[in-house]
Amino acid sequence: MSNRYDEWFKLRVVQQCLREETSLREVARQHCLDASTVRQWLDNYRQHGVTGLRKKYTHRSAAFKLAVLERMWRDGLSHRQTAALFDIRERRAIGRWERQYHSGGLTALAPKRKGRRPMTKKPPSPSPPPDEERSHKELLEELAYLRAENAYLKKLDALIREKRAATQSRKPKPSKG
Secondary structure (H helix, E strand, O other), rough: OOOOOHHHHHHHHHHHHHHOOHHHHHHHOOOOOOHHHHHHHHHHHHHHHHEEEEHOOOOOOHHHHHOOOOOOOHHHHHHHHHHHHHOOOOOOOOHHHHHHHHHHHHHHHHOOOOOOOOOOOOOOOOOOOOHOOOOOHHHHHHHHHHHHHHHHHHHHHHHHHHHHHHHHHEEEEEEOO
16 A cells, blocks of 8 residues: 555545445546555455554564464455455555465564664774873884974975976066056
């Protein structure tokens, strides 16, 4: 069943089917709907009232799915009748459960996780120890590294300025005329 229609729209369509002498197919055509959709809404309404028209998001256990299938097989119900009886809103769920059960047994009916798998938590990267805990040698090595990095950046800056000055001096000066 499509989730794009709200509860009140579904209720208006169902009530139109129940009170008018118009056929279910005609009501479906008037609202640009598939007749099977309207039939499902009507079945859900008859079985569960207004709550049968509400959106419903549930995760069903393998035991529940098996009980639904066994009831359907025992009583000779159709997928549509079974869905209305158990208030299962997804149109193709029972057929899918039946295929899964025949292909993989009860374990195939177990609910599957949806969405992305959660990321594994990585241990935080070790932060450098505070200066008080570092040895004199480690501090001198870091100081030498930082001095070299500073000298490199100063040299790079000087080269960039030199290049700019050279391009400025090559430009012809506008003549006064």
